[in-house]
């Protein structure tokens with residue numbers, strides 16, 4: 001702040017000014033701020049931000065506005081769903097493709113567009129998104145849907161009540177402004193047009209009143225025909241509403257309030273499932289509308305709880321009176337349809353949309369789009385995006401992996417206080433992501449698998465090469481005894497080793513030993529020290545302190 005700054009000058013000794021400018025004046029004034037009050041721990045980090053402009057754009061939670069290379073899939077979805085905007089029931093859709101091929105992002109994009117268009121044209125259409133990896137039982141899916149629709153119904157009721165309240169208010173004002181008119185009941189005009197008015201219960205939204213906007217503001221316009229009798233009078237507030245008398249409005253308000261109070265939210269556990277279903281059904285059918293239910297990771301739901309949910313949802317339309325339901329199922333794996341009841345399978349798969357893996361060029365485009373917003377001008381060296389795209393293309397064309405790589409490379413560059421991201425950061429990011437994956441897989445292994453893996457690690461640490469199943473089993477047994485765990489049979493341990501192989505944690509190859517038959521040779525395919533550290537962070541395994549004797553045991557057998 002310079003000396004001739006008007007703010008400072010005015011505030012000097014000015015009690016009033018100091019009070020209003022207060023905090024910021026003191027804070028900024030070099031006279032008062034103690035220059036040694038901090039040692040600049042954060043200053044350098046704050047000022048040196050050469051890499052990211054907006055890191056959020058690279059996170060999985062961010063929904064991009066543009067999805068390059070997905071216009072075919074997006075257009076196909078839109079072509080099917082546009083039926084909802086015509087008040088018809090769209091076909092059910094099954095979407096499938098490997099992880100990171102843009103299924104969730106595209107489906108969310110389309111549903112946002114659908115909802116906003118339905119608002120634009122006042123067509124009642126609701127989209128509900130459920131991630132079945134999180135919500136993975138029939139009870140939870142139905143309860144979540146029931147509660148969402150109850151919430152929506154309450155919101156609509158409140159909106160209608162607001163409109164009706166202002167209608168009552170307008171009626172009062174109208175009567176007060178012309179007491180002579182209010183004396184003899186309803187003016188003739190409005191009883192005459194009764195027959196032309198729609199039945200209040202037959203309108204799409206159940207009130208029909210919002211069509212005339214704010215009734216209080218319609219004064220000054222003149223109706224034709226008979227309204228000439230009431231020369232220069234404002235339109236009656238009930239004109240072009242479905243109501244003819246104040247009493248009708250009041251009755252409608254009461255019935256809406258009763259509806260609102262009758263909704264009972266479903267608790268997250270405890271009810272019989274058919275009760276949850278019936279609450280959900282009634283909530284959906286409360287209003288005339290088309291409902292699109294999007295079930296993401298639908299294979300997880302079927303895997304965990306069978307196809308009952310899908311069966312119930314897909315037969316709803318034959319019983320709904322006011323609304324229609326259409327389902328979009330999204331899956332990483334088409335095989336799950338083998339486990340479906342044939343009726344469910346054909347109903348769900350009315351339309352199928354495939355999301356193929358991206359190739360390296362497409363991944364480049366996707367990264368380029370995001371990086372324009374995510375990074376500062378010169379932060380990226382030229383080879384970074386192609387390299388991220390190439391790595392992710394090897395990983396079955398996974399855009400999530402590509403974005404993770406780019407973000408992690410940026411973070412590594414930032415941490416190294418580098419001005420730009422270079423190829424080396426991408427390679428390090430690739431190693432880091434791979435290691436993170438291993439750590440997560442190992443951390444969530446069941447205890448028995450951890451013990452088997454620990455046995456393999458102990459053998460490797462002691463320089464044993466070409467480890468065989470028998471050796472692993474012997475060490476494993478000792479480890480189990482040490483921590484009081486059940487000891488599985490050698491056959492089961494062999495199975496667990498195969499599972500570890502499939503997870504990419506160990507490598508088990510069958511080798512022929514000539515006339516001694518065939519045996520498995522096992523080796524670790526992940527970094528030893530890090531993996532051991534993860535295992536020892538499990539409280540049960542951390543009790544094993546002196547491991548040397550177990551390894552010795554190998555030679556005693």
Ligand code: ADP
Pocket residue numbers: 059060061062063064066067068069070097098099100101102103104105106366399400403
């Ligand atoms: P899926 O659901 O198929 O596993 P997502 O839709 O979650 O994949 O996509 C993974 C990540 O990649 C998300 O961050 C998403 O925004 C991004 N993504 C996928 N496809 C595209 C695309 N065509 N354009 C821009 N970003 C994309």
Ligand code: MG
Pocket residue numbers: 103104105296
């Ligand atoms: Mg997804």
